[in-house]
Amino acid sequence: MQNNSSDCQKPRIAIIGGGVAGATAAVHLGELGLNVVLMERGPSLVNGPPICHLHAGGNLYREISQQQCLELLRQSIETIRLYQHTVNKRPTVIATPIDELGHPEVLLPRLQIIQQAYRQLVLEDARNEVLGAPDEYYRLYQRDDLERLRQHTQPEFPSDTDEWLIPFAKHVDFERIQYPVIAVQEYGWSVFRLAATAMLTLKQLPHCQLLTNSTLVDAKQHDGQWHLTYHDERAQSHTLVADYLVNACGYETGKLDDLTHNPCRRMVEFKAAYIARWSDENSLWPEVIFHGPRGTPQGMAQLTPYADGVFQLHGMTKDITLFQNGLTGSSAHSSQPLLPDSLQKKLTKGWSEAAVEERTRRAIDHVGRFIPDYSHALPAGKPLFGAQQIPGQDETLRAADVSFSGSHYARIEIVKGSSALEAARKLVAYWRLAQDSSLKSIEQQHPVSLSLSGSMIEQVAIDLAQARGYPIELAKVVGCQIPSLSF
Template sequence: MSKIYNLGIIGGGVSGAVMALQSAKYGIDSILFEQKESVVSGPPFCHLHAGGNLYPDISDEQCRILMEQSIDMAKLFPQSIDERPTFISIPKTEKYETKVIENRLKMLVEHYKKLIAKDPSNEILGEPDAYYKLYNEEDLLALKELGTTKLPDSTDQWMSNTLQLIDIEKLKLPVFIVQEFGWNLFRLGAQAQLALDKGEKCELKLNCAVIDIKDVRTENVEHNWEIFTKDATYKVRYLVNSCGFKTGIIDESLHLESNRLIEFKAAYVSKWKPIAGLIPELIFHGERGTPHGMAQLTPYCGDYYQLHGMTRDITLFEGGLVKSKNNEVQPEFNSAITQRISGNWEASEVGTRTENAIELVAQFVPTFQSATVGGPPMYGAQQIPGDDPDLRVGEVSFPSRSYARSEIVKASSALTVANQIIAKIQEEDLLSANDVQLDPNFIFIDIPKRDIDQLASALAVQRGYPEPMSRLVISKN
């Protein structure tokens, strides 16, 4: 008789990979299918949303959830976290009020204190009272005199470095420095891949697309699902659909109804002249989808910067947000977007959109005008369950017995979703209590830094990005 796996996971993005790692920690064996050649190769991420400060429009509750989930993910993947802060500002032309940002930050400090009281190991964003610092005109005038520090180690030094480059006249005051860190996807992918290779509980099938699923729950056999690939059939008891923006395809093959939005977006890689000292990630808020949407500059090693501009000629696209139509579970993009998803970008479009992004940032950082295209775009489609395009926290749903559908919006939700699925598996009594137990000696997430460095570097190159983008600007031992 062929093997029966307790868990079958379809899709090895951040959600599926974390699901496999977390279930191994609970002693649950799994098989993970990923159609590409490495895990975590879906849409990009660069920002740990530990407070949701890039989204002035979302609820306080979503901000608290993002903070909590981000802390959990940072503890799991410490070598992927770049501990440089984020500068948050509102241009004078924009409707947002600095008071709203400030009130929310105060709320987040209190929430962070509660998380630390619950578990002291949650203190990974620094001391709660230093979670953010606001700067008024007087502070800024004094700080500018401080000049540039090559490797800043205080919030004031980060701010002073920023001040040497930005046009503060364009911004409402106060401006803020917040402890929302960078998040390196090559390093997370490397750690996940190495941990999966090292562990014995998960069988990883790369370059292996799932083409169909058969529901055998009523057939009085020991398994519930049969998963078909081109060459073989696999039997599993519990099914996890973590196919990213393609979750609807699995639902369709199971004849389940659901609705969702899918959104295609892209960020751009630019190269700038060497600057005298490190800078935080820079955020200049603006109304999403308008020509002055948010500008975001994310520093990487080697003078590379990732750029987002929440306008239709930079990060967002005509036809880029699509929702399920009547009788259609999986929304479809138009052919121009589908072409980009499969990597077929016109070189001229990469140039134009990267230049547009440089232009947007240069409004606030005038010398950034000299930056040039530094690599291919970082792009992908993501899913948003339901019909609210402003939703930013992850969702898991259990539409049917022994079936979970993960639809995370931000990478930070992956661990929460995995834990919810494990709780559901326990609740369903599918496995005996002995089969689902946290292993206190579970160590395989402890992958040596040099191995992560090596694989992250190889992944960046293999995917066509500059190798320095696989390193942290604030390196860790």
């Protein structure tokens, strides 16, 4: 990276880790004109735990606090405004199985609070209306409503929630769920279009340097600056000097904490989502959630739609998305939680074909309990998998962002991707890296990101999916598009 004299007077920020947290921090700081180096061990950005959903209200999680739900709502709205071409705009259906002790109506008081919060955010800034009209944030469907929708044919381009729910109504087993069913404006999120947006943006920012295939091996402070040693893809050693060091290493955040002597307590949880193709079904589906107690054989089932009959599947059981001994914590001797060897091998060496087949089949059957026709779906590729960090010791935590330690050292630890922009903003504010820009809108702060075309992002995303060995349908735009936002 070549700097002119005025650039050299600006602080240099090194960000280690190019997941959604590190990539978003680099984008935000770079858009503010700061000197940024983003170092990523892999060949491209945002290649971590399975992201498929913007938790705009946290309605998937019955166990988290109301405050976290409100934080996720606000953060998701801001994320859509920044990454508008990464969203798959379609509702999420929340259904409660018939054998669940809880009744779906227990969710209504919280939904009403979230809806009111969304309404207030839209009143404060009309650009926050990215989840549809506040009055339509959620809708209830009784069995009679679904029986009526079952008789309809979905149009080519669904225009309202009723039309989105037609495939669900046609295929769900009405005897297996309680009523009402709830449809919420929580949208899908393409990890591949997110990666493409970040990469395209950083290439256009003159003061940003992206180092892929680069592994940090040492970090020491001298005279108030960080001296970093890293190896490139040919194992050649290089050094760089930075004024600030941001640890965005995902599940390996603890390793950099240990290296820099900045201890922190955390947990790590290994998770996987599975890819299946339902060739007999060409409708445009909403996302579908069947609630269930986490970690039990009846754990939540999640069906996330992509293009052309491809779906991503979660089943919150230890035989599907979760794993035996998959949740572990840091120790008194190290900030880095240790996963069992079997899971660590999945992270470093991949999966066997037999394991992919077995777990994907279980995921298909898990959804098939409620949508019998889905049992005809077939495995369609390797899982999306990774280890998710959780700061502290509360395994139900879902809204988290950044913490600071020592001298000019911070760690971004997000549980949900929508927290990344808030973490980046806190870096700027805490370290006073730039003049106060709080009066500027998200759009004004990120002109390069917002100038990218959806078609360009989609094509780069398709290339990334192919390079990573996933179906290109995971990268394609599905559902409606978020309207372009004005500056």
